[in-house]
Amino acid sequence: MIGTRHSPQQLDPLAGVTAQFFAWIFTSAAFATSVGLTILHRAEYHSPLLLAAAFLCLVATGAVVVGASAPRRAPFTRRSAIAIHVLGLAAVGFEAAAQWGTNTAVRSDWAPLALALFVMATGCFRPASEILIADILSVLVVTVVTTSGAVASDWPLPAIVYAGLTAGPLLAAGVGAAVFSATLVTRLLRWRESTGDARLAAAEQLRAQVRDELHRERLTLVEREVGPFLRELVARGETDAADAERARELGDALRAALVAESEGVWLGDLVDEIRDPDGLAVHMDETQRAAVEAACAGLADRRVTAELARVGDLIRLTLRWGGEGRGRLRPEMQAILRLVFPGARVRPTRRHVEVEFEAA
Incomplete structure (x- = not known):
């Protein structure tokens, strides 16, 4: 049974x-x-x-x-x-x-x-x-x-x-x-x-909301920094070395934002760094991705890094965050991670959490 x-x-x-x-x-x-x-x-x-x-x-x-x-x-x-x-x-x-x-x-x-x-x-x-x-x-x-x-x-x-x-x-x-x-x-x-279909629909709705928020943040980059900078250059009618360096920085930031927007980099704007050289994130379904995104969103005011690696026959997802900031991975969020990763071993500590699960 x-x-x-x-x-x-x-x-x-x-x-x-x-x-x-x-x-x-x-x-x-x-x-x-x-x-x-x-x-x-x-x-x-x-x-x-x-x-x-x-x-x-x-x-x-x-x-x-x-x-x-x-x-x-x-x-x-x-x-x-x-x-x-x-x-x-x-x-x-x-x-x-x-x-x-x-x-x-x-x-x-x-x-x-x-x-x-x-x-x-x-x-x-x-x-x-x-x-x-x-x-x-x-x-x-x-x-x-x-x-x-x-x-x-x-x-x-x-x-x-x-x-x-x-x-x-x-x-x-x-x-x-x-x-x-x-x-x-x-x-x-x-x-x-x-309720499988309903839960998948709710997860996709949550992910859509996150993507909309990220899209608005990228547009804010253009409206808040790039736009005023270009208007200032037009008004002055001349540039110097500092302007060229600033233009290079804004160009790199805008290029990264456009690439992330077009490729839909998972967790791109929720963590400071993500290491997934083998592309293991594809083994997670939409519900699992949404849960991980929600966990990272709860740690938004900390420096979070995400890493996926193979450990034997399992995949290990590790989230680490710095000591500064007030965000934390609450017990309820830990419970949700266990819910969407059935049978996974979730090992939380003060500043990092490990989730080991089988590839779908």
């Missing part, structure tokens, strides 16, 4: 910007649950050191969830998802060790519940198949750990009941997150198919 191999964040990065709110909610709920249950059943914990280690793993898991879901660090990587399970299972192990042999109230185990909440947060960011596989593996580990704890605590009911009460919520959370991810991806793919 195609809906299980894609992630919601990959297909809709703008939604990924707001999805971090849910990551904060689930993380806060995990902390509240763990603290509350620990206080209520504090008599069952006989090792403060092991309990502190469990909480340390809980804090680390929450930090991974919040950090990986941040728009500026998108996308939420598989490595981060694996780290959530590894750290969460470590918390499960340390908590079980902290109450080994004294765990008389099974519902006091907060680590499996916290891990279930963290898994629910990944539903907005990771593919359904990955969520489900990782969750099933974690459920097996939790089952083994909690079943062993039940035997050590001489719990009166069958161990499978104990395992169901602790691993059951984790299994339900994983299935729910996977279903949510698959459903959202399926709807996004359908929306893309039904």
Whole structure:
């Protein structure tokens, strides 16, 4: 199923910007649950050191969830998802060790519940198949750990009941997150198919507006500088060396403007320099070009350079800008770049951004 191999964040990065709110909610709920249950059943914990280690793993898991879901660090990587399970299972192990042999109230185990909440947060960011596989593996580990704890605590009911009460919520959370991810991806793919023509038309309209603005700027060059200069020469009736040098400068600027106007040089008036010796820009469609133009327009008051180069089987587009000026590449613009370059790796830093994508 195609809906299980894609992630919601990959297909809709703008939604990924707001999805971090849910990551904060689930993380806060995990902390509240763990603290509350620990206080209520504090008599069952006989090792403060092991309990502190469990909480340390809980804090680390929450930090991974919040950090990986941040728009500026998108996308939420598989490595981060694996780290959530590894750290969460470590918390499960340390908590079980902290109450080994004294765990008389099974519902006091907060680590499996916290891990279930963290898994629910990944539903907005990771593919359904990955969520489900990782969750099933974690459920097996939790089952083994909690079943062993039940035997050590001489719990009166069958161990499978104990395992169901602790691993059951984790299994339900994983299935729910996977279903949510698959459903959202399926709807996004359908929306893309039904609105493809409309989005291309909107991109072309945006590019037309940019071209009109550039055309007016080129005309301004003639009206503001060339025209007054020629009228001044006519009025004086003579020229000198300074006039000749000024005429040469204006002639070069006008010639460059006319060439850019006739050839339609991509990004010609939006960046200070563009390096594309192999003509790789042709591999981008109109929507992708419009998005890159919009990103450069947001950095208009900075010195921006653009470079396209091959990196293995991929094409890397790099935008760099100077430290002066107030323009910046906002998270929303980064999300749009991820949206129009599906599957691309977008690596933003303070003064440059790299987008690696496959040639169309």
